[in-house]
Amino acid sequence: MHILSALHSWPASAKKAVALQRQLARQVVLQPLPRRPQLIAGADVGYRPDDSKVVAAVAVYRLPQLELQELLTVEDHVSFPYVPGLLSFREIPSLLKAFEHLQLQPDIVLCDGQGVAHPRRLGLASHLGLWLQVPTVGCAKSRLVGEHGRVGENRGQYRSLMHAGERLGVVLRTRRRVKPLYISPGHLADVDSSMRLVLRCCRRFRLPEPIRRAHLTVQREVHSRAAT
Numbered sequence: 001m002h003i004l005s006a007l008h009s010w011p012a013s014a015k016k017a018v019a020l021q022r023q024l025a026r027q028v029v030l031q032p033l034p035r036r037p038q039l040i041a042g043a044d045v046g047y048r049p050d051d052s053k054v055v056a057a058v059a060v061y062r063l064p065q066l067e068l069q070e071l072l073t074v075e076d077h078v079s080f081p082y083v084p085g086l087l088s089f090r091e092i093p094s095l096l097k098a099f100e101h102l103q104l105q106p107d108i109v110l111c112d113g114q115g116v117a118h119p120r121r122l123g124l125a126s127h128l129g130l131w132l133q134v135p136t137v138g139c140a141k142s143r144l145v146g147e148h149g150r151v152g153e154n155r156g157q158y159r160s161l162m163h164a165g166e167r168l169g170v171v172l173r174t175r176r177r178v179k180p181l182y183i184s185p186g187h188l189a190d191v192d193s194s195m196r197l198v199l200r201c202c203r204r205f206r207l208p209e210p211i212r213r214a215h216l217t218v219q220r221e222v223h224s225r226a227a228t
Helices: 014-025 087-100 124-132 191-201 209-226
Strands: 039-047 053-062 067-077 108-111 136-140 158-163 166-172 181-187
Touching: 014 124, 039 087, 039 209, 053 087, 053 209, 067 087, 067 209, 087 124, 108 124, 108 191, 108 209, 124 136, 124 181, 136 191, 166 191, 181 191
Parallel strands: 039 108, 108 136
Antiparallel strands: 039 053, 053 067, 136 181, 158 166, 166 181
């Protein structure tokens, strides 16, 4: 996959990263996802036990059958410390290397992280979307900002995630009586089309299949390399 151009240089401090987030958030575009996407990528990242290296994985599936088309991993050095709210600066450099090795061009990327449901409206999915210039959706396992009501127990039930008067996403039950996911648009996406796509990509499990495959691949790579 060809990345068109460098979005920015990587800041060396948290203070500069926060300032850059505020600047980049103004470039995020919220709009409906493509109506007939064919290739959906899932992206996830994991860390070696000593936190010295990161493994990034990308899995590409074809709709509507949800068939795996491409799967790859990249191991890289960690170049930014862990700071709450700044996860994208720690993980995106490695994810970009993985996407550069893709043979296929995904229509949409699902990320294990936040989209605009972020204090500065620039979670990992939004940040990655700006780099790739591809529609992205955040599928997080926990809440970073916002409030919501109680979500019903059945698949497909949801509540809007609200923060400072804005609807940033939804809290979506993807499997009956299993913890919901926090879905928010990243870039070139909106709340409702993001929710529909996530449900379409969730078959038997809580996570959308592309993210689930990327996550399982990362965990396998991290543990196998740790044992060697």
